Amino acid sequence: MDSTTSHPESAVQRAPDPRSPDRPPVVGMIGAGQLARMTTAAATELGIHLRVLAAAADESAAQVTADTIIGDFRCLEDLMSFAAGCDVVTFDHEHVPGPLIEALEAAGHSVRPGSQALGFTQDKRAMRERLNSLGYRCPRFAAVASMDEIVLFAGQVGWPLVLKSVSGGYDGRGVWVCAGPDEAADVLSHGLPLIAEQFVRFDRELAILVGRSPTGQGAAYPVVQTIQQDGICREVLAPAPGLPAGKAAEAQRLGLAVAASLGVTGLLAVELFDTPDGLLVNELAMRPHNSGHWTIEGAITSQFEQHLRAVLDLPLGSPALAARCAVMVNVLGGDDPDLRSKLIHVMAGDPAVKVHLYGKPVRPGRKVGHVTAFGRDFSQVRDRARRAASYLATGSEDAGDYR
Amino acid sequence: MDSTTSHPESAVQRAPDPRSPDRPPVVGMIGAGQLARMTTAAATELGIHLRVLAAAADESAAQVTADTIIGDFRCLEDLMSFAAGCDVVTFDHEHVPGPLIEALEAAGHSVRPGSQALGFTQDKRAMRERLNSLGYRCPRFAAVASMDEIVLFAGQVGWPLVLKSVSGGYDGRGVWVCAGPDEAADVLSHGLPLIAEQFVRFDRELAILVGRSPTGQGAAYPVVQTIQQDGICREVLAPAPGLPAGKAAEAQRLGLAVAASLGVTGLLAVELFDTPDGLLVNELAMRPHNSGHWTIEGAITSQFEQHLRAVLDLPLGSPALAARCAVMVNVLGGDDPDLRSKLIHVMAGDPAVKVHLYGKPVRPGRKVGHVTAFGRDFSQVRDRARRAASYLATGSEDAGDYR
Numbered sequence: 001m002d003s004t005t006s007h008p009e010s011a012v013q014r015a016p017d018p019r020s021p022d023r024p025p026v027v028g029m030i031g032a033g034q035l036a037r038m039t040t041a042a043a044t045e046l047g048i049h050l051r052v053l054a055a056a057a058d059e060s061a062a063q064v065t066a067d068t069i070i071g072d073f074r075c076l077e078d079l080m081s082f083a084a085g086c087d088v089v090t091f092d093h094e095h096v097p098g099p100l101i102e103a104l105e106a107a108g109h110s111v112r113p114g115s116q117a118l119g120f121t122q123d124k125r126a127m128r129e130r131l132n133s134l135g136y137r138c139p140r141f142a143a144v145a146s147m148d149e150i151v152l153f154a155g156q157v158g159w160p161l162v163l164k165s166v167s168g169g170y171d172g173r174g175v176w177v178c179a180g181p182d183e184a185a186d187v188l189s190h191g192l193p194l195i196a197e198q199f200v201r202f203d204r205e206l207a208i209l210v211g212r213s214p215t216g217q218g219a220a221y222p223v224v225q226t227i228q229q230d231g232i233c234r235e236v237l238a239p240a241p242g243l244p245a246g247k248a249a250e251a252q253r254l255g256l257a258v259a260a261s262l263g264v265t266g267l268l269a270v271e272l273f274d275t276p277d278g279l280l281v282n283e284l285a286m287r288p289h290n291s292g293h294w295t296i297e298g299a300i301t302s303q304f305e306q307h308l309r310a311v312l313d314l315p316l317g318s319p320a321l322a323a324r325c326a327v328m329v330n331v332l333g334g335d336d337p338d339l340r341s342k343l344i345h346v347m348a349g350d351p352a353v354k355v356h357l358y359g360k361p362v363r364p365g366r367k368v369g370h371v372t373a374f375g376r377d378f379s380q381v382r383d384r385a386r387r388a389a390s391y392l393a394t395g396s397e398d399a400g401d402y403r
Numbered sequence: 404m405d406s407t408t409s410h411p412e413s414a415v416q417r418a419p420d421p422r423s424p425d426r427p428p429v430v431g432m433i434g435a436g437q438l439a440r441m442t443t444a445a446a447t448e449l450g451i452h453l454r455v456l457a458a459a460a461d462e463s464a465a466q467v468t469a470d471t472i473i474g475d476f477r478c479l480e481d482l483m484s485f486a487a488g489c490d491v492v493t494f495d496h497e498h499v500p501g502p503l504i505e506a507l508e509a510a511g512h513s514v515r516p517g518s519q520a521l522g523f524t525q526d527k528r529a530m531r532e533r534l535n536s537l538g539y540r541c542p543r544f545a546a547v548a549s550m551d552e553i554v555l556f557a558g559q560v561g562w563p564l565v566l567k568s569v570s571g572g573y574d575g576r577g578v579w580v581c582a583g584p585d586e587a588a589d590v591l592s593h594g595l596p597l598i599a600e601q602f603v604r605f606d607r608e609l610a611i612l613v614g615r616s617p618t619g620q621g622a623a624y625p626v627v628q629t630i631q632q633d634g635i636c637r638e639v640l641a642p643a644p645g646l647p648a649g650k651a652a653e654a655q656r657l658g659l660a661v662a663a664s665l666g667v668t669g670l671l672a673v674e675l676f677d678t679p680d681g682l683l684v685n686e687l688a689m690r691p692h693n694s695g696h697w698t699i700e701g702a703i704t705s706q707f708e709q710h711l712r713a714v715l716d717l718p719l720g721s722p723a724l725a726a727r728c729a730v731m732v733n734v735l736g737g738d739d740p741d742l743r744s745k746l747i748h749v750m751a752g753d754p755a756v757k758v759h760l761y762g763k764p765v766r767p768g769r770k771v772g773h774v775t776a777f778g779r780d781f782s783q784v785r786d787r788a789r790r791a792a793s794y795l796a797t798g799s800e801d802a803g804d805y806r
Contacts, residue, residue: 022740022764041444044467047742047760047772064447066469219754297725300755315751322700322725322777337425339450348718351622352703357450361425369450374725 016049024049025312028082029061030073031092034358034367035288035304036061038296039092042305048312052092053082060358061092076100083109090266090311091287094121095168112214112265112311113286120262121286122167125195131281134261136254138281139273140198150184150196157198166193175231200280202273206240207291208255209269211306211316218259219306219316220252221299226271226291232365233290235386236328238298239321241378251279258284267292267307290330290367295319297354298326298374323374327382329389331369333362339369339392346371346388349397353388419452427452428715431485432464433476434495437761437770438691438707439464441699442495445708451715455495456485463761464495479503486512493669493714494690497524498571515617515668515714516689523665524689525570528598534684537664539657541684542676543601553587553599560601569596578634603683605676609643610694611658612672614709614719621662622709622719623655624702629674629694635768638789639731641697642724644781654682661687670695670710693733693770698722700757701729701777726777730785732792734772736765742772742795749774749791752800756791 016023024047029036032054040061043050053069054062062068071078073096080103083089088110101115120127128141142153144163154161163184165174174192177199178184187194205228209221225240226233240248251272258281259268269289271282292303301309301317309316336342339362346355350373357369369392373385387397419426427450432439435457443464446453456474457465465471474481476499483506486492491513504518523530531544545556547566557564566587568577577595580602581587590597608631612624628643629636643651654675661684662671672692674685695706704712704720712719739745742765749758753776760772772795776788790800 022742024762025743037447040447040467044440044443045757045759046746047762049466062469063452064443064469066465066467066471068469300757309750314747316754317750318755320755339425340428343449344717347712347720351719352721352723354448354703356448359427359450 025087026051026085027308027311028053028086028089029092030079030082030089030096032059032061032065032068033092034060034360036092037064037358038293038302038356039288039304039308040065042302042308046305046308048308051082051086053078060360063359074100076103079104080107083107088112088311090307091118094118094286098122114263114265117262117264118286121284124164125166125193127284128195130262131258134258136258136281137278139200142196144188144194144196147181147185147188150188151181153196154181154184160199162197162199163187163194164197166195173231200273200275200282202275202280204240204274205282206243206251206272206274206279207236207269207289208251208272209267209289209292209295209303209319210252210255210259211267211303211310211319212256212259212264213310213316214265214313216260217316218256219301219319220255221292221295221303221319222321223248223251224291224294232330232332232367234330234332235382236291236294237378237382238294238326238328241325247274247279254279254281265313266311267303290370293356293370294326294328294372294374296356297372298323298328324376325378325381326372326374327378327385328370328372329385330367331357331371331389331392333364333366333368334393334395335364336395337362342392342395346391349391350384350388353384355388355392428490429454429488430711430714431456431489431492432495433482433485433492433499435462435464435468435471436495437463437763439495440467440761441696441705441759442691442707442711443468445705445711449708449711451711454485454489456481463763466762477503479506482507483510486510491515491714493710494521497521497688497690501525517666517668520665520667521689524687527567528569528596530687531598533665534661537661539661539684540681542603545599547591547597547599550584550588550591553591554584556599557584557587563602565600565602566590566597567600569598576634603676603678603685605678605683607643607677608685609646609654609675609677609682610639610672610692611654611675612670612692612695612698612706612722613655613658613662614670614706614713614722615659615662615667616713616719617668617716619663620719621659622704622722623658624695624698624706624722625724626651626654627694627697635733635735635770636693637733637735638785639694639697640781640785641701641729641731644728650677650682657682657684668716669714670706696759696773697729697731697775697777699759700775701726701731727779728781728784729775729777730781730788731773731775732788733770734760734774734792734795736767736769736771737796737798738767739798740765745795745798749794752794753787753791756787758791758795 026049028051030053032052036052037060051067052061052065144150160179163176176187205226211219222239225237227235269285273280288303295303354372371389373381375381429452431454433456435455439455440463454470455464455468563582566579579590608629614622625642628640630638672688676683691706698706757775774792776784778784
């Protein structure tokens, strides 16, 4: 049997007729990774037409989105062609060059979040300066272009310190913890624009996710704890265990205030350091975020639905917990390319765990899926999620081996 | 702006490469209504490749399924072409002619449920005879082909009685409640093969939904109460309020036993009459069912995920409640074709209600969506779901008007 015998009509027009009286809203999402993939379910549910811009037809979201356009997000012609017929254009990543986003806006397209807000996710120096000027507490930082400047900054904050690429990093890429001047010199030699930051000795990392609509409605999810390793998110605990109510409310206020201050439309995730001296802002993302995957089952409104509501200026959904607690554990690729046979074991072992696979070929260290468990007891829920993710990733349920 | 400028590469091959080592399982679903549409989210989550057979590209599921094949489910050539490359073929409706399903099986395709089980959903007489022979309690019935036979049967069960088309009916079509011989004569004059059934004076209607896999694993959802009007399901209350534990367990055992007796693979929904003399089997469906839409938010495993797991012979997911209670209310089309502007009102009025729209043009009486609310208090949850569905359908929150 040959799977290439698909009837040619499978290629019929997939865009809604703009003349139809019941034409659905059309949201164009630039990028076709797992965030766009997980947005498809929310769009389908609400009768929203989702179009994705993919680099290739086998990308995660392209596999499952009827209206997939192949194109290059660094090419204005492709972006303009993609945006034609969309009611709003949004993003699955922050790598579209700022001038191209501005050009889309200048051509009359609704781009949410807009170029001005998005600029702060593409320029860490501008983000730090802006947040500082607005009074939000961040790690101490300095723009550095030479060893003299790095050494001067180290005199203020000590070693180790953190060097960050001003733009382009995520999942720990573009971030270097330098124990001393030699390591800093190595990083400097790459020739990238950098900022230096104080190495923060935090108690734990938290994240606050908020939705904000163009009319200014805001909704904050419960604060979560995130557990990173090598700069990559491994686990998310929702809500953050043992977080005092006052600090949780402070983080939610902070998320909503930053979103309003920067004019964010859509989702804003703020990664926070929880320190003995209070909360510090680490990173920002203006899209669905790994720290919010638990919301698919664990919250009344998933982050993907909330992002769609927000960019379309629809009333926001309830961000309240749907379960007492939820734990999300990422599945990072291991040596074995075969997830399928391991999935059967996980399904049989825990019929209540929710597995999400992204349709991406397994490569070591790559996020290929995630697992969410939810329930009443945090330690049981966490154990279940970790065992399932560990087994998918490594073929062993010993989560101690996995982390 | 013109939405027809979609890049031609949007038509690239959407079927997985059969030679790939990480090729996902391919499930082909015949039919592209809302059941297939709601199956897409579950398939995406588990990395299952879903292919649908649609009559037209604007059908509910065709709008959102990347691998949509246009064809006629009454044409063997179209079915064979559709099934090529599928690991398993299943259904969104029961209208595929039995001989064509047998031909697919004879050609070596895995069809689940199989032709033998499906036959019982296509022939109410065979279903009644088989269930009776297995000892399951049903309303009294008789095959009738003349007024003499109808009158003879009425002598046993009295008037009114129910005439049913042996095949092809759903949502109240093909079912006639006849007060006396004149009405029965009218129905008889249509020339359809009929059975006559006792008019059952039930306390309420219940439904039990079970999943069953080819290896014989079974999982029963909580028993629900369904509320019908004019033969169309309007509301589903999960779990059935006030149902004694013994009767709930009896219904679950019955569902699992019928599924095993008939060799069902996939989902089986059994509609039941709850009478002073016990439970009677009304109708069967072997697919995701309107009485199970509440499982999307209200159960740990949605019925759509469960159907995919079952037909692929994967371990079944937990059918347990994820909330204390859930209420689903169908949205039937009214006079106003515009659902969108009413959706905004519903979202603003209740940020926790879950709205599902099927992408179908509004026509009076047509199921165009559903609303689910969930929480702790049945009467509050039911009120919320009814108000939201009523507003979407009629523009009024007065659910009393809606029902």
